[in-house]
Amino acid sequence: MSLDDRKLEVLRAIVEDYVKTREPVGSKALVERHQLGVSSATVRNDMAVLEEEGYIRQPHTSAGRVPTDAGYRLFVDRLTRIKPLTPAERRAIERFMIGVVDLDDVVHRTVRLLATLTRQVAVVQYPSLSRSAVRHLELVPISTTRLMLVMITDTGRVEQRLVEMPAPVPEGAVWDLRRRVNEKLAGQKLADTPPLVAKLVEECAPEHRGDMVCLATVLLETLVERSEERLALAGTANLTRGGVLDFQGTLRPVLEALEEEVILLKLIGDLEPSTTRVRIGDENEIDNLRSASVVSTGYGPGATIVGGLGVLGPTRMDYPGTIATVRAVARYVGDLLAQN
Amino acid sequence: MSLDDRKLEVLRAIVEDYVKTREPVGSKALVERHQLGVSSATVRNDMAVLEEEGYIRQPHTSAGRVPTDAGYRLFVDRLTRIKPLTPAERRAIERFMIGVVDLDDVVHRTVRLLATLTRQVAVVQYPSLSRSAVRHLELVPISTTRLMLVMITDTGRVEQRLVEMPAPVPEGAVWDLRRRVNEKLAGQKLADTPPLVAKLVEECAPEHRGDMVCLATVLLETLVERSEERLALAGTANLTRGGVLDFQGTLRPVLEALEEEVILLKLIGDLEPSTTRVRIGDENEIDNLRSASVVSTGYGPGATIVGGLGVLGPTRMDYPGTIATVRAVARYVGDLLAQN
DNA sequence: GACTGGCACTCTGTCCGCAGGAGTGCCAGA
DNA sequence: TCTGGCACTCCTGCGGACAGAGTGCCAGTC
Numbered sequence: 030m031s032l033d034d035r036k037l038e039v040l041r042a043i044v045e046d047y048v049k050t051r052e053p054v055g056s057k058a059l060v061e062r063h064q065l066g067v068s069s070a071t072v073r074n075d076m077a078v079l080e081e082e083g084y085i086r087q088p089h090t091s092a093g094r095v096p097t098d099a100g101y102r103l104f105v106d107r108l109t110r111i112k113p114l115t116p117a118e119r120r121a122i123e124r125f126m127i128g129v130v131d132l133d134d135v136v137h138r139t140v141r142l143l144a145t146l147t148r149q150v151a152v153v154q155y156p157s158l159s160r161s162a163v164r165h166l167e168l169v170p171i172s173t174t175r176l177m178l179v180m181i182t183d184t185g186r187v188e189q190r191l192v193e194m195p196a197p198v199p200e201g202a203v204w205d206l207r208r209r210v211n212e213k214l215a216g217q218k219l220a221d222t223p224p225l226v227a228k229l230v231e232e233c234a235p236e237h238r239g240d241m242v243c244l245a246t247v248l249l250e251t252l253v254e255r256s257e258e259r260l261a262l263a264g265t266a267n268l269t270r271g272g273v274l275d276f277q278g279t280l281r282p283v284l285e286a287l288e289e290e291v292i293l294l295k296l297i298g299d300l301e302p303s304t305t306r307v308r309i310g311d312e313n314e315i316d317n318l319r320s321a322s323v324v325s326t327g328y329g330p331g332a333t334i335v336g337g338l339g340v341l342g343p344t345r346m347d348y349p350g351t352i353a354t355v356r357a358v359a360r361y362v363g364d365l366l367a368q369n
Numbered sequence: 370m371s372l373d374d375r376k377l378e379v380l381r382a383i384v385e386d387y388v389k390t391r392e393p394v395g396s397k398a399l400v401e402r403h404q405l406g407v408s409s410a411t412v413r414n415d416m417a418v419l420e421e422e423g424y425i426r427q428p429h430t431s432a433g434r435v436p437t438d439a440g441y442r443l444f445v446d447r448l449t450r451i452k453p454l455t456p457a458e459r460r461a462i463e464r465f466m467i468g469v470v471d472l473d474d475v476v477h478r479t480v481r482l483l484a485t486l487t488r489q490v491a492v493v494q495y496p497s498l499s500r501s502a503v504r505h506l507e508l509v510p511i512s513t514t515r516l517m518l519v520m521i522t523d524t525g526r527v528e529q530r531l532v533e534m535p536a537p538v539p540e541g542a543v544w545d546l547r548r549r550v551n552e553k554l555a556g557q558k559l560a561d562t563p564p565l566v567a568k569l570v571e572e573c574a575p576e577h578r579g580d581m582v583c584l585a586t587v588l589l590e591t592l593v594e595r596s597e598e599r600l601a602l603a604g605t606a607n608l609t610r611g612g613v614l615d616f617q618g619t620l621r622p623v624l625e626a627l628e629e630e631v632i633l634l635k636l637i638g639d640l641e642p643s644t645t646r647v648r649i650g651d652e653n654e655i656d657n658l659r660s661a662s663v664v665s666t667g668y669g670p671g672a673t674i675v676g677g678l679g680v681l682g683p684t685r686m687d688y689p690g691t692i693a694t695v696r697a698v699a700r701y702v703g704d705l706l707a708q709n
Numbered sequence: 710g711a712c713t714g715g716c717a718c719t720c721t722g723t724c725c726g727c728a729g730g731a732g733t734g735c736c737a738g739a
Numbered sequence: 740t741c742t743g744g745c746a747c748t749c750c751t752g753c754g755g756a757c758a759g760a761g762t763g764c765c766a767g768t769c
Contacts, residue, residue, distance in 0.1 A: 053732090055733085057731085067742085069743095071740085073733065073734075074741090076733090077733090077734080087732090090732085090733070090747095090750095092732070093731080093732070131531050165510075167509055177521055181511070181517055181529075190471055191471050263628060265605065265628065266625040266628060268624070269621040273613065279612075281609040284608070288606055407712070408712070410712075410713055410714070411711085411712055413762065414711095414763095427761090429720060430718095430719055430720055430761090430762075431718080431761045431763095432720075432761070433760080
């Protein structure tokens with residue numbers, strides 16, 4: 030038995046009311062608050078069907094109905110018309126971003142903005158190194174056998190690592206290393222660099238080979254291994270809105286998940302499709318987040334995507350509003366990056 | 370009426386039991402679990418005095434007693450013998466720190482270590498810029514009118530800021546700027562730099578004055594305004610141990626406070642005395658943390674202090690253990706920094 | 710004077726039972 | 740296919756009773 034329009038409308042009404050009130054919604058209250066044009070008895074029948082199909086459930090007999098994860102899913106997929114942001118929200122975004130000075134600043138402001146607007150937990154990934162290109166590599170002598178490698182990318186990220194050299198390196202040699210490395214790597218996508226680094230070592234004169242190998246090792250580590258690592262988080266306190274009820278008793282699992290950068294990156298770092306992605310409750314692979322939903326999207330200058338951002342909240346979430354906000358903020362950050 | 374030894378002993382017993390069980394402790398249970406050598410009736414009299422003096426209180430008539438903030442204070446000041454770390458803990462610290470590569474790494478590992486060992490929320494401040502010295506300043510051309518200023522300090526911190534120049538800067542001029550800036554500032558304590566920067570501008574040839582002013586502005590911002598800004602946080606999930614009871618109902622105020630870097634820096638950034646500092650409940654100026662305690666201390670290579678670290682938890686906290694751990698970790702981090 | 714044993718008192722937490730209310734499921738009729 | 744009505748279920752809140760824990764106080768002892 031498929032769902033006709035009225036049943037969908039009933040589902041929408043249930044989701045909207047439940048999101049608003051956090052209380053199981055009954056048939057009578059529904060017909061009072063929405064213009065469904067039928068009696069409560071009819072609605073009851075529809076509800077029975079919706080329940081059978083797994084879209085809603087009763088906490089207990091003779092209670093109202095509550096949407097299931099599947100119900101929210103259907104709501105998001107078929108019943109959500111994206112609401113445009115209010116002018117007030119647009120203005121908030123712009124005001125929040127006045128006078129940014131560098132990438133750190135952009136990321137921190139963005140994450141707070143997202144948290145404030147959505148009233149959820151916000152996560153913003155720094156532009157992923159693997160999607161950036163090297164702008165410049167700098168070598169700064171720290172001591173005779175130590176160099177600081179500083180990499181600046183076209184997305185504004187700056188990464189640094191200490192390089193321990195096997196033997197003292199004269200200044201001229203540092204110069205030489207810096208020149209060679211930049212010649213080979215500047216302007217290259219980080220994803221393409223590993224073979225180039227290998228070539229660098231090969232092409233190096235034997236007497237400098239040792240130094241170059243050290244440098245290459247650290248380069249590869251910086252470029253590849255730690256490449257996705259950074260992100261910013263804000264709005265944890267929003268988890269406590271509405272007590273602890275939205276997360277079946279404890280915030281603990283959620284807070285634990287938020288501590289793991291790896292988990293967060295998985296959540297917002299799915300950059301394949303450029304559309305907004307919504308993961309509801311059980312759809313999250315992470316067990317700790319079974320009672321949470323995540324709305325995420327990619328951002329970047331123009332059409333390219335360099336990182337992800339998103340918010341996390343209870344499954345009982347205002348999806349249309351959240352989706353709209355996440356998108357708008359992502360677009361705005363993209364524009365900001367494009368200007369630099 | 371002053372407190373004799375036995376009354377203090379009773380207070381200690383109450384604190385220890387309450388910390389262990391989270392339940393108000395009664396006179397009978399006390400004499401059973403501790404060798405006080407007196408009857409429960411005597412203990413009751415002592416308790417009445419302790420209550421009158423404000424060190425303990427009853428949640429309600431005919432309940433056991435619970436320590437007040439003042440009670441914890443007395444306990445910490447007069448009744449705490451620092452327990453040495455167990456060998457297992459020592460080993461944990463060392464194992465945690467094997468193979469650190471740079472400052473970021475040190476800080477992140479430290480904060481997680483602290484959170485794990487104390488089972489509280491841990492905060493670690495990056496070495497404060499104002500207590501560091503400039504090791505090197507690097508200027509990297511990003512475009513014709515934009516330079517990236519990168520500052521490396523002797524504590525290993527790397528800060529960068531974008532500098533917008535009024536007009537295109539030829540490569541030779543960048544060189545010149547870099548040389549001058551380093552000559553003047555390298556090796557200087559950041560706290561001492563502002564007058565030096567001013568001098569830099571003065572001494573500059575008029576034709577380069579404009580560039581130098583831009584650079585100086587950003588330098589001062591980087592050096593002074595944002596100087597205390599960075600820190601790392603871990604273990605938020607530990608707040609949920611023992612439900613929500615330890616924080617009178619909601620984690621909300623605590624989570625909110627943890628979001629404010631300014632607040633956290635105030636908490637752990639009191640570096641005047643090199644001893645460990647304990648703030649209990651109301652002693653925290655921040656209203657949101659009235660139900661929390663903070664144990665903090667400074668760290669740094671040798672005897673100098675470059676930053677603060679600490680933990681935050683419920684007032685019902687194992688103070689001796691926490692204090693010992695915080696100190697040990699601080700000492701260890703200091704040694705680690707001294708090696709670099 | 711300090712400590713102890715004993716007793717009355719108080720308050721909490723819990724377990725009932727009960728009534729009220731909300732909401733459902735189902736059925737017969739339009 | 741929809742509707743009104745009715746019986747049924749289950750939660751919630753309230754009051755009372757009861758056991759348990761803990762105290763305060765008093766009289767007696769060392």
